[in-house]
Amino acid sequence: MEPTTQIPFTQEQKRWYDQACEKLDQDRLKKLLFDLTDIHSPTGATADASQFMTSYMSNMGMKAAYHPMNDISGNTLGELRGTGDGATLLLYAPIDTHLEGDESDYPWAGPKQYVDLKPQAKMVDDWVYGLGSSNPKAMVATLTEVVNALIDADVPLVGDINLGFADGGMPVTIPWRDNAGMSNGVEHLINRGMAPDYAIIMKPWNWVYHEEPGMGWFKVTVWGTLGYAGVPRGLPDFRSSIVPAAGFILELEDWLQEYTERNTSGVIRPDGWISAVRAGWPERPAFPSAATEIYFDVRINPRTSPGEVKAQVASFMRDIQAKHPDLEVEWEMYGSTPGGTTDPDNWIIQSARRGWEHIEGENYRDPDLLGGQTDGAALRRMGIPTARMGWPWPAEGSPEEIAEGLGGMGATYVPDLMPCAQKILYAVIDTCTRKRSETGL
Numbered sequence: 547m548e549p550t551t552q553i554p555f556t557q558e559q560k561r562w563y564d565q566a567c568e569k570l571d572q573d574r575l576k577k578l579l580f581d582l583t584d585i586h587s588p589t590g591a592t593a594d595a596s597q598f599m600t601s602y603m604s605n606m607g608m609k610a611a612y613h614p615m616n617d618i619s620g621n622t623l624g625e626l627r628g629t630g631d632g633a634t635l636l637l638y639a640p641i642d643t644h645l646e647g648d649e650s651d652y653p654w655a656g657p658k659q660y661v662d663l664k665p666q667a668k669m670v671d672d673w674v675y676g677l678g679s680s681n682p683k684a685m686v687a688t689l690t691e692v693v694n695a696l697i698d699a700d701v702p703l704v705g706d707i708n709l710g711f712a713d714g715g716m717p718v719t720i721p722w723r724d725n726a727g728m729s730n731g732v733e734h735l736i737n738r739g740m741a742p743d744y745a746i747i748m749k750p751w752n753w754v755y756h757e758e759p760g761m762g763w764f765k766v767t768v769w770g771t772l773g774y775a776g777v778p779r780g781l782p783d784f785r786s787s788i789v790p791a792a793g794f795i796l797e798l799e800d801w802l803q804e805y806t807e808r809n810t811s812g813v814i815r816p817d818g819w820i821s822a823v824r825a826g827w828p829e830r831p832a833f834p835s836a837a838t839e840i841y842f843d844v845r846i847n848p849r850t851s852p853g854e855v856k857a858q859v860a861s862f863m864r865d866i867q868a869k870h871p872d873l874e875v876e877w878e879m880y881g882s883t884p885g886g887t888t889d890p891d892n893w894i895i896q897s898a899r900r901g902w903e904h905i906e907g908e909n910y911r912d913p914d915l916l917g918g919q920t921d922g923a924a925l926r927r928m929g930i931p932t933a934r935m936g937w938p939w940p941a942e943g944s945p946e947e948i949a950e951g952l953g954g955m956g957a958t959y960v961p962d963l964m965p966c967a968q969k970i971l972y973a974v975i976d977t978c979t980r981k982r983s984e985t986g987l
Contacts, residue, residue: 547912548890550899555976562701563975569695570967576674576960578602579687583676583956584667589642590723592713592731596622596641599686599711606690607697608709613738615713616724621731623740624709626693628978632705633985635894635977636742636930637692637970639685639749640715640731640921643678645954655949662948662956670945674958680939681955685748686711688963692971705978708742710735715921717761717843719881728761728883729924736928743987744894744977745932746970747922750939753913754898756890758923758934759816760846762855763881765839766863768794769874773834788825790873791838794866795820798842801862809847809855814885815915816845845917848885848926856882883919886926888933893985894977898933901972905965933973937966 555563587595596612596619603610603624614620621641645651647665652658661668667676674684693709712731719727770787777784802818809816820842826835846855856879863877888895899910925932941959948957977985 547910550903550910551891551896553900553976559975559979562699562979563972566695566699566701566971566975567968569698570691570964570971571695572960572964574694575687575691575963576669576672578690579674579679579684579958579960580667580669582683582687583674583679586647586665587642587678588646589644589714589716589718590720590726591618592642593618593620596620596711596713599641599690602690603709606694608693613735615731615734619713619723619726621710621712621735623735624693626697626703626707626709628703628705630704631981632703633743633977633982633987634706634708634741635974636708636710636740636745637689637974638710638732638745638747638921638925639689640682640713641686641711642682642713642716642731644716644718645677647677656953660949660953661946663954668946672960673944673946674960675946675948675956677954677956679956680941680958681750682715684958684963688967689748689970692967692974695971696974701975701979703978704980705982707974707978708740710740712921717919728881729921732921732924742930743982745925745930746894746898746973747920747925747932747934748966748970749918749920749922749934749936751914751916751936752938752966753936754895754902754910755813755913755916755934756892756895757812757814757848757887757926758885759814759848759917759919760852760883760885760923761881761919762844762846762852762879763841764844764859764877765841765880766794766875766877768838768840769876770836772836775832775834787835787838791823791825791840794873794875795823795840797866798840802842802844805844805858809850810915811847811849812887813913813916814847815917816847817917818842818844845919846882846885848887848923850885852882852884883923884927886923886932888926888931892931894931894933894973897973897976898935898969900976901969902935904972905969935966935970937962
């Protein structure tokens with residue numbers, strides 16, 4: 547890791563920064579987070595949440611507009627203009643949740659609907675619970691509070707600030723809602739007038755990332771024959787698809803770990819996970835299925851194309867078929883997004899690191915390797931230099947029982963967000979109180 551380029555604040559910038567930090571209001575942030583969490587916004591149905599944020603930004607003093615994609619979903623964009631001749635900086639977060647928040651989530655989301663999985667907000671002291679409270683709605687609320695503090699402090703901006711929140715940020719695809727997901731919302735905003743010079747996306751982890759992975763989604767079908775529970779094993783006319791699929795899954799799990807090690811570089815560790823297995827009819831258990839389907843996701847390093855990853859999977863499948871000639875199997879790649887990277891020497895990366903160092907009180911160092919995908923990859927692919935900034939996650943010490951594992955990403959300890967807000971605020975003042983030429987444009 548090269549040392550961060552040091553460009554100290556002027557006395558005026560330092561004063562503006564200190565004044566804006568004083569205006570950061572944890573209680574205001576907490577209330578916004580509670581109100582937004584209480585508005586259900588599953589992927590492909592974010593109209594209510596986006597319209598709420600449009601009104602909120604307008605009331606703050608921003609020029610704000612709602613951008614519908616259909617009758618039930620849309621994105622929102624706010625603008626705070628400077629005096630001119632400065633860079634336009636986008637502060638961005640998705641606004642959709644990864645789960646539906648209803649009975650269709652179960653049992654796959656866990657044994658019961660914990661407080662962090664419910665699409666209703668609950669506040670306990672400085673904790674805000676509810677589906678998506680931490681990711682993505684804490685990011686939406688924090689970025690909004692950063693701009694609110696700038697307005698309250700009357701910081702004389704030169705550049706413009708965009709505050710954008712979009713549907714489709716979750717790594718899902720929802721066919722019954724116009725195939726929402728996989729960054730469709732941020733692409734919609736970019737194609738409709740959002741044209742920043744730089745962007746900061748807020749996501750979990752207390753680092754500054756200059757790159758993020760893409761995704762490759764694969765489906766494998768293991769074939770047998772339609773069977774019947776009343777016949778003995780070993781008859782040549784009947785072949786299970788499920789038992790051979792179990793063996794295949796074990797070999798795939800080993801290969802996925804090899805894939806990760808082989809493709810790790812930069813700050814990206816592209817993990818892969820088997821995510822779903824499907825076969826047969828629960829209402830017809832007497833008839834074993836002729837097909838067993840296996841679904842898995844592999845993350846794609848920005849230095850590796852989806853086509854190259856597809857070729858690696860193809861090689862693995864050829865080896866499996868050569869090793870098990872009796873295994874009848876077919877496969878397909880049914881979803882992909884490339885990764886995205888920004889030159890780590892770019893202004894916005896260095897500015898974000900200066901903000902990180904200012905708050906952490908130490909030199910920036912090599913971050914934890916990253917496998918999580920966000921709309922930041924899409925922004926970078928569209929030519930927008932983008933820094934990813936975040937906060938320690940998950941929050942610890944919850945007074946309420948919450949789901950194990952990823953859960954509903956819905957337990958937020960609001961004080962954890964404030965240092966991140968100060969870091970982002972630093973990068974905003976660093977970037978938007980200068981002329982474009984001073985930022986390398």
